[in-house]
Amino acid sequence: MFTPERPYRCSPSVALRPEPFGALAYHFGTRRLCFLKTPQLVAVVRSLADHPDVHTALDAAAVPATARAAHLGALASLAAGGLIEPRPEEPAADLLEEAA
Structure with a gap:
């Protein structure tokens, strides 16, 4: 289930190929091909890993x-197809310090 309040990333199994209309996204595992129909959507997908949640990525891309x-619907479709995925949770800094 797509939850825009969570952090996401483009799947490591996905390649984005720039096109005049936006990009083609190809998932090597499922062999699924998807069209990202606007350069702004491509910017959001590329920047997902740099933001704490989807809403912040949309803000950064000036959507x-x-x-x-429309963008949230497109991202939900990409998530359903495995082209974007929730980011794994990062360990808390204080836990890392305790382990050292």
């Missing part, structure tokens, strides 16, 4: 409020 629902 206007009028286009949010």
Whole structure:
């Protein structure tokens, strides 16, 4: 289930090929091909791993409020197809210090 309040990333099994309309996304594991229909959506997908949640990635890509629902729908479809995935949780810094 796609939850935009969580951190996501482009799947490591996915390659993005730039195109004039946006990009082609190919998943090597499932052999699924998907069209990212706008350069702005490509920017969001590429930057997902750099942000704490999907909403922040949309903000960073300057997605206007009028286009949010469409972008969230596209990202939900990409998540359902395994092209983007929730990021694994990172260990807390204090746990790392205790282990040292």
